Amino acid sequence: MINKIIKRNIENKSIVWFQDNNEYLVVAPLVAEILSLLNQNVDKQEITTQITKQIDITYKEAFALVIDIETLLISSKETNSKSKLLTVIKPTSFASIKYYKIKDLILEVKYASDIEISLIHPKFAHLETEETKNINHKFEVFSNDNAISFSVDDIIIDTWSLKEIHYFQGKFSMELVQKIHQKDENQWMGVFHASAASNGTNTILCLGDSGNGKSTSLALLQASNFTCLADDFVPIDTSLNVHSFPSAISIKKNSLETLLPLYPELKMSAEYHFKRLNKVVRYLPTNNHNYSLKCPCKALIFIKYQENSDLIINKISNITAFEQLVPDSWLSPLPQNVKIFLNWFEKLPCYQLTYSNNKKMISTVSKIFTDEL
Template sequence: MQNILFVKKKVGESYLIWFQNSNLFFYLQEPAWYVFNRIVNRHKVETIAEKFAARYSVSYDESLTFVTDIRKKAEEMNLPFSGKRYFETHKKEIIQHSFKPYSEHCYSMFNKVVKFSFETLELERFIHPMAEHLKAEHPPEAKFLFELFTHNGTIILRVNNVLKGSWTKNESEFVKGRVFVELINILHNKTEADWLMTVHASAISNGKKTILFSASPGSGKTTFAALLKANGYQIISDDFVPIEQNSFNAYPLPLAMSVKEGSVDLLKNYFPELKTAPSVDMGPKKKVRYLPVGNEIIEMTFPVNEFIFIKYDKTVDFRLEKIEPVEALKTLLDEAWIPASPKNIEVFLEKILNISYYSLTYSDNQKALNAITGLFNND
């Protein structure tokens, strides 16, 4: 079996395992941890099964099945994702590959001009609709060139002729995230090592601190963020939030927020520009309009103090509950990307367990807004 490089953290009664090769997390409890700990120390499966059977008073056959399953899962979690394997085996071909762009656009972000070249309309949709308001009509020569194209069906990101990522069609949800990471590095003069993590969330600030709002798609995150903006709060970043390792500050990315058609009637009262904003088809039964968030000031960085998992539910008037970090972490890991270095993972696991987490379920907008105002004022 291939050597497994990992970092572990005891969280409550569980062990949180990070696999370096795949940059994936996995929770283990006893007796699975007992087995995993011996597998990574290269004990024979049969030997582990014998000791497991005696330790937990089960038959050898049951023990062997359990140990084999844990070993199989560990091997799966240790695999690099398929796009990375393609990247490594076709590197020379991809570097030399040329393509005819479907479109090319230059965007002005924080006084820097970034050019994008998209091979297809589908690839253009990853970025252009949310950056269109930043388009520079007569820009100076761009120093940064982002190219999105396909090679044998695999999606490729190339920045200034350096390969930055590759993904199969089944991994296409990771494309935007990688593009955003490369963008924030350029815009904020950072490297990947400077970031603790990026989160699928809305970062909202009162000018002193930042609260992150995260949710699964369709749960009302963007709508609520827009309502907070209408009530005087500042959106630092919507949908993609980079957090610096040392300061724990959330940094701005000046892309527009996507407002689903179902929220337009509510929000157009606060943002009249939504009435005339074009409706963009983003897939089956998914149309959105884009609303610039006005975060084009690069100095807008404030520390993250709270993390709120938000859900709109018409059957619930209002409910705000504090969550233990152990439970919150399980949800957060589904919404976060953490740079894959053992040092960063150790810092992440230390810091992320020391902030406050809440669950907000609501249908009454005013009650929810009042509660968040209370959190902002509670310094």
């Protein structure tokens, strides 16, 4: 067998998952069928004969199609693993040590320099504590001119090129969420680049490209008595519950005028300049304080703020939503969790929401929560 695959038909397409590189592909059902047959080592000539009975093409054309599709299985084995030559020597002393309290957890994080602090601390600054006894876990973050590493409880987790800073930040958050909720990585279905608002019973995930307004929408929903479960990093376990994540909501500079009347504390909050991302942000602590809340996901909303736009809400196909969701997500590489994810996603309502009026947006999201839409 060349590769292990899982396939699922959704709407008029097929989603195929390749185990070797944990990659998903949306293809026509015929392509998925051929992939499955190839994966079962069915003879290519036999597959070709089956194709000619299903579609009106010549045997030669069908055989060429099978060969082309076979390359998908082979190429899926070619992973983009980073060089294992990357090493960062752990320093003998650290520039800063900070302590964070999350629920009953006390976390010590040692930063080698201001560079590492800037990558992690701003979004967790509201959790900083002076309690330094009974530390539950110790994180250490250190880098050189080429790479960055971090350890958890004196065990090196990994090392990344400085071009892969977002992978480091994602792994840091993953280690943190495992400690908070006492779940191993294999107990998580996935982590989504989204904003999660809850009514206490269910959760709605707001998604969209950077700058579309998902974090601002979350802050507006929070001001309307919804609970912020997570911003940017939304973990969902294999029981299909969205869990709390304690980072603050990132507020871009162009959202301040809208949010200052609701959150006057933003006026005095620290401003952070992220040159690599070309953005200036402030951080708004969430109204979720014990981080124990977890709720199932009610729907996905691909949200976009567009000046002077009428409110437009449309249900979209799950395939369209899937193609937007997956590239920015971490999804479990375990086959049993892949099946859980596909079962979950297939039944999930997905919407596209464009708005300029904040009250109408809040009202529309409320109606999705209460099945009034």
